[in-house]
Amino acid sequence: MGDFRRSRLSSAPIVGRVVEWKKTHGWIEPECAIDHPEMAKHQGHIFVHGEDLVPKWRNLVAGAMVEFFLYYDGHGLGAEECTARKVLRVTLSWKQAQEMFGETGEKLAIFEEKAQVTIRAYQWCQPDGSSSDLPFLLFEIWGRPQAVVDAIGALATRREEDGNAAEDTLCVNLLLPESRMWKVDLMQLQHYCSLEVSSSITITDPMPCRTLTIQAPLPNFRSSLHALIMQANQGSAQRSAFTSGIFLLQQPLHRRHHTRSAKKDVHRSPRN
Numbered sequence: 001m002g003d004f005r006r007s008r009l010s011s012a013p014i015v016g017r018v019v020e021w022k023k024t025h026g027w028i029e030p031e032c033a034i035d036h037p038e039m040a041k042h043q044g045h046i047f048v049h050g051e052d053l054v055p056k057w058r059n060l061v062a063g064a065m066v067e068f069f070l071y072y073d074g075h076g077l078g079a080e081e082c083t084a085r086k087v088l089r090v091t092l093s094w095k096q097a098q099e100m101f102g103e104t105g106e107k108l109a110i111f112e113e114k115a116q117v118t119i120r121a122y123q124w125c126q127p128d129g130s131s132s133d134l135p136f137l138l139f140e141i142w143g144r145p146q147a148v149v150d151a152i153g154a155l156a157t158r159r160e161e162d163g164n165a166a167e168d169t170l171c172v173n174l175l176l177p178e179s180r181m182w183k184v185d186l187m188q189l190q191h192y193c194s195l196e197v198s199s200s201i202t203i204t205d206p207m208p209c210r211t212l213t214i215q216a217p218l219p220n221f222r223s224s225l226h227a228l229i230m231q232a233n234q235g236s237a238q239r240s241a242f243t244s245g246i247f248l249l250q251q252p253l254h255r256r257h258h259t260r261s262a263k264k265d266v267h268r269s270p271r272n
Helices: 094-101 108-115 145-155 178-183 218-232
Strands: 014-021 025-030 046-049 065-072 077-084 086-093 118-123 136-143 157-161 164-177 194-197 209-217
Touching: 046 065, 086 094, 086 145, 086 218, 094 108, 094 136, 094 145, 108 118, 108 145, 136 145, 145 164, 145 218, 164 178, 164 218, 178 209, 178 218, 209 218
Parallel strands: 046 077
Antiparallel strands: 014 025, 014 065, 025 046, 065 077, 086 136, 086 164, 118 136, 157 164, 164 209, 194 209
């Protein structure tokens, strides 16, 4: 076969999840349907090489969310200008979640599209399938830093100060893995906001995590989240660690058990 130059097939970035990474290359499962004959190969996964990462040769991990441009080079479909998305994890009460996303989560897809983020929602269940005693849902917010910050700002609890809406104080509860707490510079964050780290572990399954509560006026709230993203996401790309021991919501925001065969996220069907 002769030399075949790459032909870019997407004008806008495509979001996907890394399903395999082998030091220099890997495979991505796209979050959207791609209409191309080559999608029948490799279980519908897209090839990505370390040369095509931004920055080049960074370390990806299975479970990381990425965005990329799709190309065809005569051999198959590939991902170029592939960038790992950042992630912060927010806990919301059932009441807060339903007020934001609707009784059945019908507003979630609209929120994602408007905010340019990918959201995965989780609830904990007992081994027998009954609801756990945890009073919250977990929402993973994946996207570019500014998009993540804006999305969390929309989810945060607001308190108007002295009747001045421009000086609203925003408050949010974030969930941080215990294994990554050492990366968080609390002294730096306190320049922007008041914060509190839970003295006890909030959850133990699938990994020990603590709650970090951040509260600040809007400008400082945004600055604190930007700083936290830079701290907690430094190094290799983060993966979605919450894939065992808890359940992704099959039908969002309903209090009931969902099996492990549920959809891979809260509103998209799994790929065949």
